[in-house]
Amino acid sequence: MKPRNFVHILAVALALSGYSAWSLAARQEGGRGELPADFPVATYPLFQVPLLRLDDARALWRRDTTLFLDVRAPFDYQCGHIAGAVNLPEAEIDKRFPALKDRLERAEAVVLYCSSPDCAKSYWSALWLHNKGLKRLHIYPAGWNEWINRGLPSAHSD
Amino acid sequence: MSGSTEDCRAPTPTDDRPASWPGRTTSLVCRYLLAAVFLAAAITKITDLPAFKNQVLLHSSLPHPVGVAVVVVLPWLELTCGACLALGHAVREAALIAAVLLVLFMVYSLAFRTGADCHCFFLPATFSSGDWWWPLARNLILLVGSLWVIRQRPS
Numbered sequence: 559m560k561p562r563n564f565v566h567i568l569a570v571a572l573a574l575s576g577y578s579a580w581s582l583a584a585r586q587e588g589g590r591g592e593l594p595a596d597f598p599v600a601t602y603p604l605f606q607v608p609l610l611r612l613d614d615a616r617a618l619w620r621r622d623t624t625l626f627l628d629v630r631a632p633f634d635y636q637c638g639h640i641a642g643a644v645n646l647p648e649a650e651i652d653k654r655f656p657a658l659k660d661r662l663e664r665a666e667a668v669v670l671y672c673s674s675p676d677c678a679k680s681y682w683s684a685l686w687l688h689n690k691g692l693k694r695l696h697i698y699p700a701g702w703n704e705w706i707n708r709g710l711p712s713a714h715s716d
Numbered sequence: 717m718s719g720s721t722e723d724c725r726a727p728t729p730t731d732d733r734p735a736s737w738p739g740r741t742t743s744l745v746c747r748y749l750l751a752a753v754f755l756a757a758a759i760t761k762i763t764d765l766p767a768f769k770n771q772v773l774l775h776s777s778l779p780h781p782v783g784v785a786v787v788v789v790l791p792w793l794e795l796t797c798g799a800c801l802a803l804g805h806a807v808r809e810a811a812l813i814a815a816v817l818l819v820l821f822m823v824y825s826l827a828f829r830t831g832a833d834c835h836c837f838f839l840p841a842t843f844s845s846g847d848w849w850w851p852l853a854r855n856l857i858l859l860v861g862s863l864w865v866i867r868q869r870p871s
Contacts, residue, residue, distance in 0.1 A: 559808050559809050559812065560806075560809065563806035563809040564809050564812075564813070566806065567793075567796050567797065567800060567806060567809060567810060567813060568793075568813075570792075570796045571789065571792045571793040571795070571796040571797075572789065572792075574792035574795070574796070575788045575789045575792045575793075577792075578762075578765055578787065578788045578789075578791065578792065579788050581765055582765060582766070582769055582787070582788070622766075622767040622771050660780055661773070664773055
């Protein structure tokens with residue numbers, strides 16, 4: 559093996575990386591894409607957070623700019639959660655929020671869900687995050703039960 | 717005084733035997749497999765950089781500066797390595813870099829146990845949102861292939 563070849567490969571890759579850096583920087587200057595105006599189907603009256611039906615939640619889930627937050631207990635999350643969702647248990651929200659703050663602020667849409675419409679944790683969590691200044695929050699009230707019953711992508715942790 | 721001391725040394729044992737044809741064939745298959753995988757992964761990322769950026773920054777657990785570096789450099793490093801492997805230029809060096817990348821991917825898979833979509837291989841998210849061990853197993857197979865390419869003597 560020739561060290562010169564390593565240098566060549568790395569130099570070419572780094573030179574081409576300039577395109578990525580430029581492209582992403584130019585896109586950031588152009589502003590963030592807005593969500594369609596017809597997305598929210600209802601809003602939670604207390605703080606005007608859109609409530610999503612399954613189709614809306616699924617459409618948002620397909621977007622890479624969306625972060626799904628599972629506010630159930632860690633054990634429930636480990637047993638099964640919406641694919642790509644991050645666990646932010648409502649009971650530990652103040653403790654775990656700082657570690658997630660950057661990701662939540664960068665997301666173009668944050669969707670909170672619990673197990674079912676009877677579970678109020680997503681509402682309490684949304685209110686808490688809203689009070690912390692987070693915008694672009696959405697609640698998916700039917701939550702995990704509906705998602706898994708429809709056979710939509712899910713994951714589990716060991 | 718005539719002649720240099722080097723003339724008097726016993727020749728260093730080197731293995732000049734040409735690689736056997738099964739070895740060469742396996743190496744070639746591994747090389748083109750690696751090239752195809754790396755090129756596919758790179759092109760998928762490069763053609764949708766914003767999606768890859770969001771995937772890494774929002775859904776991976778990497779620190780932000782590391783995530784940005786990965787977004788900017790990784791697709792092009794994969795592309796360069798894939799091109800070298802496909803074209804037969806600096807093959808062993810490219811295979812070694814590929815092996816290092818694969819080891820890093822495996823460490824990541826093990827550390828975070830994530831089966832989340834990596835925006836690779838033109839597959840939609842639903843295809844790759846399965847079990848956490850799948851990326852690990854896939855990368856292990858590719859790692860074995862890359863090690864085979866590295867250890868193969870140039871013909």
